[in-house]
Amino acid sequence: MPKTVASLAYKKAQPGQAVVIVHGMGEQRPMGTLRGFVQAVWSSDPTRAPPYAQIPDPAVSGATINQSWITPDSRTKSHELRRITTPYDVDGRRTDFYELYWADITQGTTRGRLAAWVTNLLWRKPADIPPDVRKLYVATLLIVIVILGAALVLATSVWQQAVTLTTGLMITTLASFVIWAVDQFALPYFGDVAAYVRAEAATIEKRALIRDRGLTLLKTLMKDDAYDRIVLVSHSLGSIIAYDLLQILWAEFRPRRLEAVRDKAKLAAVEAIDKATLGSDGSAWPNNLEDLAGFRRGQWALYQQLRTKDADHPLPWKISDFVTLGSPLSHSEFLVTYNLAEFRRGLAERLFSACPPIADDGRAGGTVLYQEGTAKQARRSARCIMARCLRQRAGRTSTTAAMAGRQAIRFPVR
Numbered sequence: 001m002p003k004t005v006a007s008l009a010y011k012k013a014q015p016g017q018a019v020v021i022v023h024g025m026g027e028q029r030p031m032g033t034l035r036g037f038v039q040a041v042w043s044s045d046p047t048r049a050p051p052y053a054q055i056p057d058p059a060v061s062g063a064t065i066n067q068s069w070i071t072p073d074s075r076t077k078s079h080e081l082r083r084i085t086t087p088y089d090v091d092g093r094r095t096d097f098y099e100l101y102w103a104d105i106t107q108g109t110t111r112g113r114l115a116a117w118v119t120n121l122l123w124r125k126p127a128d129i130p131p132d133v134r135k136l137y138v139a140t141l142l143i144v145i146v147i148l149g150a151a152l153v154l155a156t157s158v159w160q161q162a163v164t165l166t167t168g169l170m171i172t173t174l175a176s177f178v179i180w181a182v183d184q185f186a187l188p189y190f191g192d193v194a195a196y197v198r199a200e201a202a203t204i205e206k207r208a209l210i211r212d213r214g215l216t217l218l219k220t221l222m223k224d225d226a227y228d229r230i231v232l233v234s235h236s237l238g239s240i241i242a243y244d245l246l247q248i249l250w251a252e253f254r255p256r257r258l259e260a261v262r263d264k265a266k267l268a269a270v271e272a273i274d275k276a277t278l279g280s281d282g283s284a285w286p287n288n289l290e291d292l293a294g295f296r297r298g299q300w301a302l303y304q305q306l307r308t309k310d311a312d313h314p315l316p317w318k319i320s321d322f323v324t325l326g327s328p329l330s331h332s333e334f335l336v337t338y339n340l341a342e343f344r345r346g347l348a349e350r351l352f353s354a355c356p357p358i359a360d361d362g363r364a365g366g367t368v369l370y371q372e373g374t375a376k377q378a379r380r381s382a383r384c385i386m387a388r389c390l391r392q393r394a395g396r397t398s399t400t401a402a403m404a405g406r407q408a409i410r411f412p413v414r
Helices: 003-009 032-043 111-122 131-159 165-196 204-222 237-253 264-272 292-306 328-335 340-348 382-389 406-410
Strands: 016-022 054-056 064-066 069-072 082-085 095-100 227-235 319-325 391-393
Touching: 016 032, 016 204, 016 237, 032 064, 032 082, 032 095, 095 204, 095 237, 111 131, 111 165, 131 165, 165 204, 165 237, 204 227, 204 237, 227 237, 237 319, 237 328, 264 292, 328 340
Parallel strands: 016 095, 016 227, 227 319, 319 391
Antiparallel strands: 054 064, 069 082, 082 095
């Protein structure tokens, strides 16, 4: 065996890593998003697999792909979902891919719920509409006005008994087409958004079911000693779901009662990136973060501290990266809240987490402390630590997520 191949084949194995995919809106098929993602980031990338893990591509004559297997796994709690696992890569690490599937829960969204959500979006002041969505906003508003105008004309004609047979057939055909278009295109996609994004009486049950399923999977992986790293990847509406899961999960797995002497390394890792904290309303982002690469190195250093398991911290934090693709988090002030002022208020009240985190004293670059018990100087804001250690990767710049390149989805060993 050539030396290069031998060195790869016998490189010391490392603990495994898990990648969890949260699909986007629409009538998704189980494992459809997962298989496409694995094909893109693993199967078709020859630089990630040693030669012995590369096999002929059964779909393309003369081509090769990186080997992977699909196997049943009880962690997903569903026989429709399976784990995709890889052989050891060039860094001596195996990766298991999982999918958090939730499309079945949002089935059955009514036209009335969709109409209520659209009305909520349209009933805004012009100043509250983000500049890059104003064209879509105006187009949607015009469509609604045309439909309502046509309905008004029809009602008036019927009331005046001025509807001929031909006109009645045309109106009936047009109305049937609109209903068909809503059922075939609007409900399968935007119905998911209407069923989850806002917490209302009609959406609470479905939101709870989606979160329970996601928390069950993530908690199982977090407590599994086979993995020392978890990467959370989300697309479209799935990024809002993943964002919510991270905030809930952090409350259980966050470090507690850090002490100045015992947890000196953890506190030092926090202090190393203190200068990147935002003002209380998040308005300082992104101009104050000049050394983005240094900030990410600091995040990784803190993550390495928080994933260490010991007697005082029995539940280590294993999620290292939050990758978002085509994320509506870029417009949280429009989709999640009513305007930018309400969104900034949510940041200041810790209702929302931001990356970089928010300083408790309201000034960017300040130390984030809170009092718990008597060791005041040894306590850190738990939510801000999460924002520091969790490296957010997004497809576009936003208030809540930092920009990152394609290398984010190659999952290199650090």
